[in-house]
Amino acid sequence: MKQLLFLIIFLFIFINSLKSQVTLTANGPGDTYELINSVMAPGYNVVEVPDCNHVSFGRHVDEIFDATLNKNVFRFFIHTANDNDRCINFDRQRNEIKSYDKSPENLKGIEGEKVIYKWKMKIDANFQASPNFTHLHQLKSVGGSFDATPMYTLTARKGNPDQLELRQTSTNNQQTKKKIDLSLIKGIWVEFTEQIEYGINSYYSLEIRRVDNQNVVFEYENTAIDNWQSGAEFVRPKWGIYRSLINVQDLRDEEVLFADFSIQEVSTLSLDDLKVNNQIIKTYPNPARKTIQIKGDIKDHFNHIYIYNVLGKLIDKKQKNFKDTLDVSNLKTGSYFFIFKNDDKIISKNTVIIQ
Structure with missing residues (x-):
């Protein structure tokens, strides 16, 4: 943790x-x-x-x-x-x-x-x-x-x-x-x-x-x-x-x-947004191709996902309109940070995408 x-x-x-x-x-x-x-x-x-x-x-x-x-x-x-x-x-x-x-x-x-x-x-x-x-x-x-x-x-x-x-x-x-x-x-x-x-x-x-x-x-x-x-x-x-x-x-x-x-x-996200709960969310595979699977008891409690590249640039923002699979086919090959956010909960996952 x-x-x-x-x-x-x-x-x-x-x-x-x-x-x-x-x-x-x-x-x-x-x-x-x-x-x-x-x-x-x-x-x-x-x-x-x-x-x-x-x-x-x-x-x-x-x-x-x-x-x-x-x-x-x-x-x-x-x-x-x-x-x-x-x-x-x-x-x-x-x-x-x-x-x-x-x-x-x-x-x-x-x-x-x-x-x-x-x-x-x-x-x-x-x-x-x-x-x-x-x-x-x-x-x-x-x-x-x-x-x-x-x-x-x-x-x-x-x-x-x-x-x-x-x-x-x-x-x-x-x-x-x-x-x-x-x-x-x-x-x-x-x-x-x-x-x-x-x-x-x-x-x-x-x-x-x-x-x-x-x-x-x-x-x-x-x-x-x-x-x-x-x-x-x-x-x-x-x-x-x-x-x-x-x-x-x-x-x-x-x-x-x-x-x-x-x-x-x-960046539109700031340190004021940083409130971390000891909760777990898993994404796989890593590296990923086309789609990412999301697993965890709290995955349904996040309604926004912000995707940043390694330079800190916001690449995409997705609404929570999926169950267990996130489509990342629009991303180029590279390393990305996926920020799962809802109200006072933020979790970050680093994932490599291969297209």
Whole structure:
């Protein structure tokens, strides 16, 4: 029992101390697209720009030195004339970077996972927003019935006064959760911290803080919100400027600055969950192939199974919808920790899978 207790304590400390973080930081003029792709999807292309219809301008994302931050930053261009949505849509304009299916796994949000997104942004003091939409950030599902509609959107909108809106949906009908006067972030650098636990009835928060004096200009938190769209494979973040051209007379050429992108995965299980009873559950065979047999008097008392790889990454979460056999045919060959959890009971089993 002491060995089991040591294993569980070590596993939970290890998982919670391990945070997978990816950063994207400007390093100076030249090769900007290549830099972005090397971080967001090595060997592929995550830069969605209007270059195809505006070749004479050149690249629509570059890097410049910013005196306020005293470092290099990314500059996103958008023009009322010539720019469109990748020569696909002509009633809107898109200049964004993203993660997507070719990105590393730790850049994709999956159900049961907690992620912290951070970045800095500066829009001009005379920035003009569309009355339709001017998206600056999105969390967008891939796969499922609702992947055409972003789950979260941060958008600027012309009004009286102009607004910055946080919009959300778990289906295809976005609702505004909070909005502020856009003038609160015009002409200054602000830092965004967005925290989300992907799943139903989960956690979400967004804080926007001025860089110069650290004053918070926007706060939103919800501890019981649906952060998953049915059938989604994963969720990807997007940053840039994506705006409607329906009311082009309200717009002007813009330069939006971004800096210090960060994507950080954090385990959703914590040491607060660690309450171990002297109870036994057995899994076999080990190594296993395709299925695992579960044996023990208390096996029916666990209704969630969390599956972690040896790096502490949550690979899968299963509901208790089996009797004695657990299907693991979706797992690749490797070593995994199976966490059996229900209320105050947690048991960990280490199993090798061979496919």
